[in-house]
Amino acid sequence: MNNRMIAIIVAIIIIVAAVGVYAFSVSNSPDTSxxxxxxxxxxxxxxxxxxxxxxxxxxxxxxxxxxxxxxxxxxxxxxxxxxxxxxxxxxxxxxxxxxxxxxxxxxxxxxxxYFWIVGPADDPAGIKGLNATSAFEKIAEEGQANPDQVKFVSRGDDSGTHSREKRIWNNSGVGYVNVTNQTWYIESGKGMGDTLILANEKNAYTLSDSGTFLAFTKNGKIQLVPLVTTGKDLLxxxxxxxxxxxxxxxxxxxxxxxxxxxxxxxxxxxxxxxxxxxxxxxxxxxxxxxxxxxxxxxxxxxxxx
Amino acid sequence: MANEIIGAIEQAIYLIVTFNPELIEITIRSLYISLSATLIASLISIPVGGMIYYYDFHGKRTLINLIQTLYSVPTVIVGLFLFLLISQQGPLGNLNLLFTPEGMIVGQVLLILPILIGFTITALIGVSNQIKELAIALGANAYQTIITIVKEARYAIMAAVILGFGRAISEVGVAILIGGNIRGFTRVFTTTISLETSKGNIELSIALGIILLAIALIINLILNYLQGRE
Missing domain, CATH: 3.40.190.10 (Periplasmic binding protein-like II)
Incomplete structure (x- = not known):
């Protein structure tokens, strides 16, 4: 096969492909299927x-x-x-x-x-029964005093759940900017499932949507329990x-x-x-x-x- | 740990012997996408690698360094780059490639091209220079010389192709960004594994990983058989 033949074949392929692509792309109508x-x-x-x-x-x-x-x-x-x-x-x-x-x-x-604030069953910060903002204040306070005992894992990924977490920090007296550099505050940067696993490993608190949390507790992957589960802030x-x-x-x-x-x-x-x-x-x-x-x-x- | 691994092996066997329809579908789709990508990338990279090897030109070393640097490009970055190109707002938005298996093929081709080109060049350099000189001395033109060297280096090139296939079928960045992990349409092995992990189905994820490796083994055996038959 000589080079000229190859060049001609390549040119034909390119032209056909270009025409195909063009024909394909001019349709600007929605595909209702x-x-x-x-x-x-x-x-x-x-x-x-x-x-x-x-x-x-x-x-x-x-x-x-x-x-x-x-x-x-x-x-x-x-x-x-x-x-x-x-x-x-x-x-x-x-x-x-x-x-x-x-x-x-x-x-x-x-x-x-509702979003749920979940954490270790022994509840080291004692948030059970509080509302969401007081619970976060308590976690911050106890975390400051006892960073080995009380930890919080954040999604840290700008997801809907993370946005909500920020809002609760800001609605509480703590303020989101004041927690991100704390030793007791851990950012997972991952999805809800991975974040729950991390919180479980660290024996930490976290904010979770109830669906993912129930799915994880049901198959025994985590031992955390829901501690605060209702209230306007968690809707x-x-x-x-x-x-x-x-x-x-x-x-x-x-x-x-x-x-x-x-x-x-x-x-x-x-x-x-x-x-x-x-x-x-x-x-x-x-x-x-x-x-x-x-x-x-x-x-x-x-x-x- | 041990319990989960045993559970995963049990699940893997269960999924296979029951011919789980979703598993079969995902397997076929993963193979279609990654084998197509490997084939297309090989068809591009062997001639391109041959030409880079054969011709001496200004900036050849820099070009090879650049190709080798691209071995390390994160799959998510390739996915993002292509996403910006083929998104409706991107310059190639009209191709409607986003969230399709064909878009994923394009992404995986981009992902493994540097490895395939780079390893092809390395494979060709590995062939004794005497063969190149002999071919030229016997009056071979560039095309004939490259063909001769490629034939000599076919085992090493095959190794590069297998490596490229391995990177394609195991990557998750392009698959999730370009494919979108749409059930029944663009869901492949790796995106299923990442979804099942985020759902907490750890054993199922490991089971899928085991099946993926088993399939890779079969593909490698076939390729090795084809290679050995010559």
Missing amino acids: KLRISTTTSLEDTGLLKELEAAFEKKYPGVDVQIVSGGTGIAIQYGERGDVDLMLVHDKKREEAFIKEGFGTNRTEFAYN NIYAAIPVNPDKHPKTNVEGANNFVNFLVSPEGQQIIGNFGKQQYGQPLFIPVPTNPLPSLIVPLLSIPA
Whole structure:
């Protein structure tokens, strides 16, 4: 084979590939056969989304739901960049900023539970029965006095859970900036599961979503116990936000709105409310019955692409 | 510790003998992605490595140093770089590669190219210089000379390909950032292991690790068999 032949073949391959890529890329219409959802690890890890996805796909057989899970931070990034059609997250401040900047159309709350302050069964700082902010004050105080006995492990990863932890420190008299350089304060920089394992190893306190915590205690991986489990500071609300098609024209708005409506429908709410009863003896989420999305958004869907 | 390992081995055997459908699906997908990436990267890196080896040019040493430095690039950084390229807002967003198996192939190709090119060059340098000179003396052109040397170095190049495959199938950074770990679509061995670990299913994670190694063993045996048959 001479060099000229090779050059011609290579040139043909390149031209064909370039034409193919171009033809592929000019389509700017949303792909309604796929619904991409970014979510936080806590929703994915518990297995709730798997059930919701199965029920939704049964109802809308033409749609393939694809769930991408990460921390709240990256989940929101995916939404801002238009890489997903819908976000299911739990960080109200950042959600509101997301909508204010025009990336999301609206915010629908569909479930809630509580963050739990968990720690060693002997409770060395004595926080049991306190409210969240007093418990954190107590941990800081005892940790200062006794850094070998009283420790706190933080996610330290800018996740929804970490945001909440910061807020509780700031709402308490301690202040987040005053704890990060303390010897009793340990940052794991990892997901909830790894953080729980680390807290268990160190016999430390930590803030956890109840779902992940129950999953870990159930299979005997950790011996920590829940110490503070209710109160306004610990309320953890999950919301759904469709990505704004004005920012990203390829967004599958129809699929996103259908999914949100499904989440708040009696069927979706029943799945949410029953989830975990069988496996953990108690539901992991409490459904939030809300009205379906206002109808004024729906006409958007019928605009031909 | 011992309990968990024994439990993991039991789980691994259980998953295999029951033909767990999710395991089979993940296995096929992992192999499709990583074998494709290894094949594409080999097709690029053997000729490129051959040319870098054959030609003397200004900055050759620097180029080789740069390639060798890229051996250490963290998989997450390759994933992030590609993510910025193929995200909807990125310059190649229109290709719709993000969160697809094909996007993961591209990422793994980028990840293992430096290793494959670098080790190809090293393998070729390992061949006695006399063969190169002899080929040239016999009137071989550049293309023919490179082919001759590559044939001589085929065992070492095969070792590089196996190493590249190993890095591709065991990496998690590209798989999670570009694939997104979507169940039934882009979930592979490593992302399943990291998900199951974060769920607290430690034994299942180790079981999956054992199965991954078993599959790698089979692939290596096949490659070695093909190599030995010549």
